[in-house]
Amino acid sequence: MLTVENLTFNYHRKKSPLFSDFSLSLPKGGVYGLLGENGAGKSSLIYMMTGLLTPKKGHVMFDGIDVRRRLPETLSKIYLVPEEYELPPISLRKYVKLNAPFYPRFSEEDMNNYLHIFEMDDDINLDELSMGQKKKVLMSFALATHTPLLLLDEPTNGLDIPGKSQFRKFIAQGMTDDQTILISTHQVKDVEQMLDHIIILERNRILLNETSQRICERLSFIESNDKDMLDKAIFSQPTFNGNGMLLPNEDEETEARIDLELLFNGTLNYPLEVANVFKATTK
Amino acid sequence: MTMKNSIFNPSRFALTARKYITENGHTLLIRATTLFGLVLFACVFFGIIDANDRHSVLMQYEISKKQNNIEGYQQQLFERYQKQEKTHPNDPLSGEVGFALVAMFAFAIYIGSAMIEHTETKAGRINLYSQPSTYFEKYLIRWLIVVPGCIVACIISFILSDLIRTGVVSMIYPDLLGNYHFNYSNLVRNYYNRSEIIWIFTGFYLALQSIFMLGSVICRRNAFIKTFATTSIMVLIMFGLLYMGVQMQKMENVIDDTLYMYYNSSPMNISPNVFTYILFILTASNWYIVYLRLKENDVVQRLF
Numbered sequence: 001m002l003t004v005e006n007l008t009f010n011y012h013r014k015k016s017p018l019f020s021d022f023s024l025s026l027p028k029g030g031v032y033g034l035l036g037e038n039g040a041g042k043s044s045l046i047y048m049m050t051g052l053l054t055p056k057k058g059h060v061m062f063d064g065i066d067v068r069r070r071l072p073e074t075l076s077k078i079y080l081v082p083e084e085y086e087l088p089p090i091s092l093r094k095y096v097k098l099n100a101p102f103y104p105r106f107s108e109e110d111m112n113n114y115l116h117i118f119e120m121d122d123d124i125n126l127d128e129l130s131m132g133q134k135k136k137v138l139m140s141f142a143l144a145t146h147t148p149l150l151l152l153d154e155p156t157n158g159l160d161i162p163g164k165s166q167f168r169k170f171i172a173q174g175m176t177d178d179q180t181i182l183i184s185t186h187q188v189k190d191v192e193q194m195l196d197h198i199i200i201l202e203r204n205r206i207l208l209n210e211t212s213q214r215i216c217e218r219l220s221f222i223e224s225n226d227k228d229m230l231d232k233a234i235f236s237q238p239t240f241n242g243n244g245m246l247l248p249n250e251d252e253e254t255e256a257r258i259d260l261e262l263l264f265n266g267t268l269n270y271p272l273e274v275a276n277v278f279k280a281t282t283k
Numbered sequence: 284m285t286m287k288n289s290i291f292n293p294s295r296f297a298l299t300a301r302k303y304i305t306e307n308g309h310t311l312l313i314r315a316t317t318l319f320g321l322v323l324f325a326c327v328f329f330g331i332i333d334a335n336d337r338h339s340v341l342m343q344y345e346i347s348k349k350q351n352n353i354e355g356y357q358q359q360l361f362e363r364y365q366k367q368e369k370t371h372p373n374d375p376l377s378g379e380v381g382f383a384l385v386a387m388f389a390f391a392i393y394i395g396s397a398m399i400e401h402t403e404t405k406a407g408r409i410n411l412y413s414q415p416s417t418y419f420e421k422y423l424i425r426w427l428i429v430v431p432g433c434i435v436a437c438i439i440s441f442i443l444s445d446l447i448r449t450g451v452v453s454m455i456y457p458d459l460l461g462n463y464h465f466n467y468s469n470l471v472r473n474y475y476n477r478s479e480i481i482w483i484f485t486g487f488y489l490a491l492q493s494i495f496m497l498g499s500v501i502c503r504r505n506a507f508i509k510t511f512a513t514t515s516i517m518v519l520i521m522f523g524l525l526y527m528g529v530q531m532q533k534m535e536n537v538i539d540d541t542l543y544m545y546y547n548s549s550p551m552n553i554s555p556n557v558f559t560y561i562l563f564i565l566t567a568s569n570w571y572i573v574y575l576r577l578k579e580n581d582v583v584q585r586l587f
Contacts, residue, residue: 011583044583047581047582047583050413051412052408052409052412052413052581052582052583053581053582053583054579054581070412070418071288071417072288072292072295072415072416072417073288073415075413075414075415075416076415078413079413080409080413082405082406082409084404084405084406084409085406085409085410086401086404086406086407086410088305088306089309090305090306094305098298098301098302098305098306099302101298102295102298102414102415102416103415
C-alpha cells in the first residue's frame, strides 16, 4: 500500500543526510510501531509519507501515486495526527461538519464512540479544551475518517495516565482489517501489546522490521536473576526483581510477551546480534 | 463525496471555502470592522468639520440678511451650498475620500500580508497542507478574500460611513442646507474621461498588495513588517541610485526629460499605458509566484 523507495533526505545541505537510499514498505492492514530515539527521523519520515516534506531523492508511493503530488484523492486516504497540532476555536460539531466531507468514509457514529472511550462529549467548544483533550478529539476524528492509512506521531504525548490506557482501547476498537495504522513513538511502554509489526529506526537505517508474532517466536523476554541466563542474554538491563533479559527463544513453540522497552534497548545496543537471531533459519 | 484530482472541483471548492471562512470568520470580521471603524471615523470627522464651516457661512448669511448687508461672495457661497451637494465638482477627492483611500491601501497590504496565515507554526502548516483539496482551491479562496473581497469591504465601509455621517451631521446641524451625501456621480463624471489615471491607480494598488501577498508566503513570521521594511528599503535604494545617477552624470534635466517623454504622444516615447502594463504584469506574476510557493512549500523549511 505504501512504499518508501530509495529515499534521500537532509535538512541542511552541508550536514550528513538523515536518510540515504532508505526504503521501507507498509502492506495493507495492521498496527505498525515506528520506534526510535529522539532525532532518529521518525517525524521526518512520517512527513515524507504524507507528502508534507520533499525528499532530495527517491519517492514515497501510496497506491501507486507519489504522495508528494499532494493530490486530494491521496490526501483524503491518509490522515496524520501530528505531534504538534492546532484546532480552530469552534464547536466540535461544527468542526466535524466542516472537515468530515473531505473524508468519504467518515462515520459520525464511530466518532461519538471513540469520544466515549476517551470519556468526552461531542457538545464541546474546541477552544475550551486542554491540549490532552484536544488530542483525544483529534485522534477520535482521525480514526472515524477510516482512511486506509492513519499516521499517529507521538500519540500518547500529552495524554494523562487514564488517557494512555484509553488510547490502547481506542486503537483496539477502532482498528479495521483494511486499515493500516502507523504509530510513531519513543514512549515504547505506551504502545506495548498493541502492535502487529515493529519497526525500530536508527538514523538512516532500520534496525528491526518484524511482525510481533515473529519477534515472539525468535526472542524471549525474561526477568530473572539466573546467572546462566544472563550469560546467554543478548542484552540485559537491571530491574527491581533482578535483570530484564533479551534472549533468543530456543523453544519457538512458547510465545513470549514482548517487553518493548527491552526489545528497543537491546536492538539499539546490539543491532547485529538481534538481526542474527532473525536471520537464523527456523529449526 | 469522492475526491477527484482535477485542479478545480466546484463542490470541493465550496467545502474548502466554507471551512476557511468558518474557521477564520472571527478574524475576518474583526479586520472588516476595523476598516469600517477607520473609514467611519474619517467620514464623521471630516463631515463635522465641513458642516461646521457651512453652518458658520449660514449663520453669517442670516446675520447679514437681517442687517440687510449681504455681500456678493456671501450670496454666492450660500447659493452654492443651497444647490450643491457635499463635494465640489472640481474637487471630488475630499478629505474623507483621501482618508478612505489611505485606509484602503493600508488594509489591502495588511490583508495581503496575512493571505497565507496560520503557517507560522508547523501545526498550522500541517493543517493547511494536509487538507484534501488542491492548492489552487486553497489559494483561490484566499485570493478572493484578499483581492476582490478587500475592495468590496472598502466600498461597503465607505457607503455605510457616508450614510452614518449624513445622519450625524443632520442631527448636529438640522438647519444645514444641501444634500449631504457623498456625490458618487461627481466622482464618476470627473474620472470618466481619465481612465489612464484609474488604471494606473488600480495597477499600483494591486501591485503593492501583491508584493505583500508574496511576503506572506516567503516570511512565515511577521510577514507584514518584513515585507514593509524590504519594500521600503528597495524603494529607497532605487531612488537613491536614481539620485546618484542624476548627480554623477550632471543630468539635472533628466527628470524633466523623463516627464516630457512620459507625457509626450510620440510613439517613440513611453506612454502611461506601458507603466500600467508593467504594474499589471508585476501583479499577475506575483500572484502566480504566491501560488507556486504555496504549492511547493514543505511543512518543515529546509535550509539550502
